[in-house]
Amino acid sequence: MERKPTGIIGLDEMLDGGFLPETANLVEGAPGTGKTTLGLQFIYSGITVQQEPGLVLTFEEFPQQYYRDAAGMGWDLPALEAANKLRVIMTSPEVTQADLRQVGGLLETHVREIGAQRILVDSISHFERLNRDRIDLRESVYGFVNGLKRLGLTAVLTRESTTLLGGDPNIGQDIAFVVDSYILLRYVEIDSAMRRALLVLKQRGADHARDIRQYEITAAGIDVRARFEGRQGIMSGTPTLRMVEAFEGAFGRPRPQS
Amino acid sequence: MSTSDDLASRLVDDMDPRLLEFIRARVNSFIKWDLVRFFYDNPHTTDTAANIARYTGREAADIEQALLALADSGILQIAHVSGYQVYTLTTDRATRELLQQFVLACEDRDFRVKAIYHVIRGMS
Numbered sequence: 001m002e003r004k005p006t007g008i009i010g011l012d013e014m015l016d017g018g019f020l021p022e023t024a025n026l027v028e029g030a031p032g033t034g035k036t037t038l039g040l041q042f043i044y045s046g047i048t049v050q051q052e053p054g055l056v057l058t059f060e061e062f063p064q065q066y067y068r069d070a071a072g073m074g075w076d077l078p079a080l081e082a083a084n085k086l087r088v089i090m091t092s093p094e095v096t097q098a099d100l101r102q103v104g105g106l107l108e109t110h111v112r113e114i115g116a117q118r119i120l121v122d123s124i125s126h127f128e129r130l131n132r133d134r135i136d137l138r139e140s141v142y143g144f145v146n147g148l149k150r151l152g153l154t155a156v157l158t159r160e161s162t163t164l165l166g167g168d169p170n171i172g173q174d175i176a177f178v179v180d181s182y183i184l185l186r187y188v189e190i191d192s193a194m195r196r197a198l199l200v201l202k203q204r205g206a207d208h209a210r211d212i213r214q215y216e217i218t219a220a221g222i223d224v225r226a227r228f229e230g231r232q233g234i235m236s237g238t239p240t241l242r243m244v245e246a247f248e249g250a251f252g253r254p255r256p257q258s
Numbered sequence: 259m260s261t262s263d264d265l266a267s268r269l270v271d272d273m274d275p276r277l278l279e280f281i282r283a284r285v286n287s288f289i290k291w292d293l294v295r296f297f298y299d300n301p302h303t304t305d306t307a308a309n310i311a312r313y314t315g316r317e318a319a320d321i322e323q324a325l326l327a328l329a330d331s332g333i334l335q336i337a338h339v340s341g342y343q344v345y346t347l348t349t350d351r352a353t354r355e356l357l358q359q360f361v362l363a364c365e366d367r368d369f370r371v372k373a374i375y376h377v378i379r380g381m382s
């Protein structure tokens with residue numbers, strides 16, 4: 001089955017090779033967890049490794065901010081724009097939503113002009129400003145996602161969590177039903193230090209890893225590392241040692257009987 | 259010749275005539291200057307006057323007039339998206355090159371001072 005690798009080795013392993021083509025993939029996390037970095041890495045790797053031009057659709061941050069953030073990781077976005085392989089488009093959700101309903105709209109023109117196959121939408125949370133009602137929000141995002149798929153795009157949609165640690169009471173269950181895959185990024189407090197955890201919650205139509213992995217945001221982008229061992233309640237944000245590890249911590253590891 | 263005419267001639271003499279015309283006829287207010295700079299920095303922006311006002315920290319009513327004037331002068335394009343009037347930077351290559359030339363020239367303090375003089379003169 002064809003895949004759209006994210007360019008993040010550990011994540012691609014978890015996704016069994018990457019996202020499925022023409023799917024909408026939600027990345028949710030608190031500020032600073034690396035949602036935009038993950039999305040930019042998907043776009044940058046798509047252009048430079050897979051030869052798949054891409055779009056960044058921003059509803060809040062100025063393109064200059066993306067250029068700066070990406071430059072910090074050695075990704076020259078202005079050069080990719082100059083080569084007509086990337087466009088960073090600043091607009092609003094209401095205009096995008098209306099535009100996607102039109103034949104030959106502005107987004108469609110961008111897709112056609114550079115042959116875009118990937119898109120980062122940063123962030124889908126802004127649709128919540130337009131739709132206070134849950135059903136309206138779901139309908140709105142559903143229409144938006146279908147519009148992107150109609151244009152042949154594989155999308156990463158970011159969504160902001162409202163809490164820093166643990167589960168989000170406003171978690172986007174309604175949006176989760178509409179998207180094809182759902183990745184959660186979380187802060188985790190372990191031994192008085194903040195770590196980051198990544199979980200692939202679902203991937204429609206394909207297998208995916210179920211374990212919770214640690215990751216870091218490095219000078220080269222997102223680096224997914226080993227799973228959390230010997231802890232439980234990771235996604236609560238304040239995990240505890242599992243019983244056996246707690247016992248070993250208190251009394252030492254039992255010596256094997258000879 | 260009066261002192262002010264003399265100053266004006268000195269400020270005009272060594273300025274690229276294309277840029278001088280660009281300032282006098284198209285970027286002849288500070289709001290337009292801000293907008294031109296905004297679209298240069300964010301060339302794929304497509305949005306309504308109200309949202310562009312939000313991005314640039316200006317009053318929507320002021321912005322709308324300036325956006326319309328910039329569209330009239332060919333720097334911006336207007337599109338209609340299901341009831342929304344949205345503004346984008348022109349796709350005309352020559353105009354984009356002139357805009358780039360203007361923004362790069364503005365990095366020089368002397369040019370900026372001259373350009374400001376012409377904008378103020380045009381506004382009075």
